[in-house]
Amino acid sequence: MxxxxxxxxxxxxxxxxxxxxxxxxxxxxxxxxxxxxxxxxxxxxxxxxxxxxxxxxxxxxxxxxxxxxxxxxxxxxxxxxxxxxxxxxxxxxxxxxxxxxxxxxxxxxxxxxxxxxxxxxxxxxxxARALVAVGGLEGAAVAAVLTELDEADAAVRELTRVRDAGARAATALDGARRELERAGSWSTFDAFGGGELIGSAAKHQRMEGAGRFIVDAQDAFFDFASAVRDPGPVTRLRPDLGVGSVRSGLDIWLDDPVSDRTVHRSIARTAEQVEAAATFVRDALARTLQEQAALEARCLELRERRDALLSPRG
CATH class of the missing domain: 1.10.287 (Helix Hairpins)
Known part of the structure; x- marks a missing residue:
């Protein structure tokens, strides 16, 4: 053959x-x-x-x-x-x-x-597939192992896709966290240090950056959702940080103390939500990696069984 x-x-x-x-x-x-x-x-x-x-x-x-x-x-x-x-x-x-x-x-x-x-x-x-095509007892034994192996390989490929999506979501949430930290610093300066227009503009620039990272995290999380039971912590995040375009514009141009403090609270609240979502994603990602490792070990075991069946008989 x-x-x-x-x-x-x-x-x-x-x-x-x-x-x-x-x-x-x-x-x-x-x-x-x-x-x-x-x-x-x-x-x-x-x-x-x-x-x-x-x-x-x-x-x-x-x-x-x-x-x-x-x-x-x-x-x-x-x-x-x-x-x-x-x-x-x-x-x-x-x-x-x-x-x-x-x-x-x-x-x-x-x-x-x-x-x-x-x-x-x-x-x-x-x-192995040639032996299955020929049939007989040897082909049947190989076919049984190949069926299990094909299913396990498909599961590993799917988990790899899910894992990569989870890693992208975690990276994006980390980026949002960093932007929110900078936005919080500018917000404190703007609210209590008299930042006026420059401070407000810098603060909202960081807020917009955090919003973009949140959108990226939610897009990635769509592919990761199959690995978790409750996607809420990520999907509930608001890219506008709950501020909205109208309030954002008022905060920049009017720069009144009430608006400053309202936006400051929105930044702090979103930062807490992002941290909770990041922890949620990291935990789910760790479980996914464990499951993938177990499946890869199973694939290795099945390949060894297949190869043993394929070994020439003395």
Whole structure:
């Protein structure tokens, strides 16, 4: 059966890739060690060169050695030590280059193999469905596992979509919270510090920003609602913060104390509601992640059962 041959090849390549990845990790660790060793040897060689230069020059070291009558012997010794350090440096560099070359070869082979796990899964799925099409006892056993696996995979995909929507809602609510904090600061300044037109305009700019984030959160939450029982904390949020366009305009242009305090209370109330909604979404998102993890574990178990049924019989 052609699908059997394709699966066997995919299994062999996936096993090779697993071995190569382990080898690549070991080579990279060895390369890191060799780099450290190279730096140490390079430092020693640099110091030896400096020792030779001091003896070969006109400084205090050279003069002292000359007065003792040992300059020639000292210079021979230092040059011998510098040559030994240079040889060690050459060897250390060669070792590093060898390891890096081996790592590059393994990396290239892995690149040629590609995504072997995905290829193996596709081959296993194709062979499993081919056996189901043939029928018989073996096909029936595989069909039962595939039915469960298809259902579990579909549930994981749906939960992934829901999870992503929940994450977007949580991010938007966090943005609304930050904007409301800034709006609250401007509102305090406007109400009690005499902010007048500038303070009112800055406050309402932040309020509008918070409103946009609330709309984004509600849009995302529409896709997340299937994971929760009561979507109220998010859907009850008001993008206009309960102020309305008329009151907003009056607050900016008239800037009277009553309007300032009314808007200030609206900002504070909405901030509390946004915090409650964000907590609600985070808790629901945590439950969704747990459910997804359980389903993914179930999918893994079912794939192992399928692969066991697909394994060649001795």
């Amino acid at each position: 052609e699908t059997r041959e394709t699966l066997d090849r995919a299994v062999a390549e996936d096993a090779e890739a697993t071995t190569l990845r382990a080898k690549l990790r070991a080579l990279r660790a060895q390369a890191a060690t060799e780099r450290s060793s190279l730096e140490a040897v390079r430092g020693r060689h640099r110091r030896e060169e400096e020792d030779v230069d001091r003896l070969d020059g006109l400084g205090l070291t050279s003069l002292t050695s000359l007065l003792r009558g040992s300059r020639s012997a000292d210079l021979r010794r230092e040059r011998a030590e510098e040559e030994a350090a240079r040889a060690d440096l050459k060897s250390a560099l060669a070792r590093l280059q060898t390891v890096e070359t081996q790592a590059e070869e393994v990396d290239r082979r892995l690149a040629r193999l590609g995504d072997t796990a995905t290829t193996r899964e596709a081959a296993a799925d194709a062979h």
